[in-house]
Amino acid sequence: MEKIPILRMGEFLLVTIQVDMHDRLAMTLQEDLTNRISETGARGVLIDISSLEIVDSFIGRMLGNIAAMSRVLDAQTVVVGMQPAVAITLVELGMSLQGVRTALNVDAGMEVLRESVDGPRAM
Amino acid sequence: MSRTLQNSDAARLAELITNQEAAILEDWIKEMSGATRRADLIKDADLRTQCMQFLRLLRQGAESGNLDIESAAWKPIRDLLGDISRSRAQQGFTPSETAIFVFSVKKPLFSVLRERLGTDANALASELWTATELIDSLGLYTAEIYLKTRTDIIRRQQEEMLELSTPVVKLWNGILALPIIGTLDSERTQVVMEALLEGIVKTNSKVAIIDITGVPTVDTLVAQHLLKTVTAARLMGADCIISGVRPQIAQTIVHLGINLLDVTTKATLADAFALALQRTGISLEHLSNIKTKGA
Numbered sequence: 001m002e003k004i005p006i007l008r009m010g011e012f013l014l015v016t017i018q019v020d021m022h023d024r025l026a027m028t029l030q031e032d033l034t035n036r037i038s039e040t041g042a043r044g045v046l047i048d049i050s051s052l053e054i055v056d057s058f059i060g061r062m063l064g065n066i067a068a069m070s071r072v073l074d075a076q077t078v079v080v081g082m083q084p085a086v087a088i089t090l091v092e093l094g095m096s097l098q099g100v101r102t103a104l105n106v107d108a109g110m111e112v113l114r115e116s117v118d119g120p121r122a123m
Numbered sequence: 124m125s126r127t128l129q130n131s132d133a134a135r136l137a138e139l140i141t142n143q144e145a146a147i148l149e150d151w152i153k154e155m156s157g158a159t160r161r162a163d164l165i166k167d168a169d170l171r172t173q174c175m176q177f178l179r180l181l182r183q184g185a186e187s188g189n190l191d192i193e194s195a196a197w198k199p200i201r202d203l204l205g206d207i208s209r210s211r212a213q214q215g216f217t218p219s220e221t222a223i224f225v226f227s228v229k230k231p232l233f234s235v236l237r238e239r240l241g242t243d244a245n246a247l248a249s250e251l252w253t254a255t256e257l258i259d260s261l262g263l264y265t266a267e268i269y270l271k272t273r274t275d276i277i278r279r280q281q282e283e284m285l286e287l288s289t290p291v292v293k294l295w296n297g298i299l300a301l302p303i304i305g306t307l308d309s310e311r312t313q314v315v316m317e318a319l320l321e322g323i324v325k326t327n328s329k330v331a332i333i334d335i336t337g338v339p340t341v342d343t344l345v346a347q348h349l350l351k352t353v354t355a356a357r358l359m360g361a362d363c364i365i366s367g368v369r370p371q372i373a374q375t376i377v378h379l380g381i382n383l384l385d386v387t388t389k390a391t392l393a394d395a396f397a398l399a400l401q402r403t404g405i406s407l408e409h410l411s412n413i414k415t416k417g418a
Binding site: 079080081082083084086087088090091092096097102103104105108109 | 324
């Protein structure tokens, strides 16, 4: 069965979605990710969706759910690299993903995670 | 009116034009040199050439015996009229001035007809009717082409305006500005939104400033579009600041009950820029301050 790999980077988990999400894959990811967070005690989750070109309301809701679940498990979630078309679609669907942190790219996302875990770093 | 009668009318018309071409031309130009003549927009020589061509092609058309101007025999004259009205639409003639070019040929043509058929009332009436119908349809065709050309010009300008009006400006590394000028409608907001989001990706910007100093009115729809843009930018990981909200617009927004609480607003583009610099971790200082510190 298809699976989305979850990579561990120190105290963070890294998920890059490189295939078109279908509902079952999304459910699997949600389950795998929550398990991994509790296994590893990760402090942050970074989800890279830069190659995701199609979203529907289910995927949007799933992103929100994952963020909420991670927060319950004491891990911050950052969604990075959303394409303009995807952002417009989500907004038109009325999903503003309140409570999900976002960043432009993986670099900026890691920065956000580190800040939220360690407090702001000196520039 | 029978077909053969029409054909004979057309043939007589063609013959008349052949014989009396010079006279018709002189009368026609004299007719046009009255109130409708625009000496500032077209030269005498050009006008004369156009008139001569028109008469020659009208004769050719009439010689075919077919009075339907949509038919192949009338194609040359349709092309000529098309060219004339297109060029006049661009030169700035009014619609009536353009149409009168064709309609003013009636008077000289009819006076020639009257001279020729003065005694035969029946033939004159039928000939006049044929000629009127013909000139009218040619005149209407001219007006139609004129209108079409104008519509094309307007459409092209609209498209150009749409492209021109959405410049995404890079103010600093990681800071974009989008000055919006003019009324926002849904189509334009879509273009603006896409341009801004593409710009954010391309320049890797963390902060985007939407400046609405040049937007005359904001209604619920426009406010909703702005909020959507801000949310979409946030989803991509960029912050949006709205600047240049005018007092009237602030009043409208509050009266309409639009919630802009989640959006950062600043009075001027300069204020917004200062905030953006702060958010990206940059501070500006006057040179003299740095020097005194150094000393």
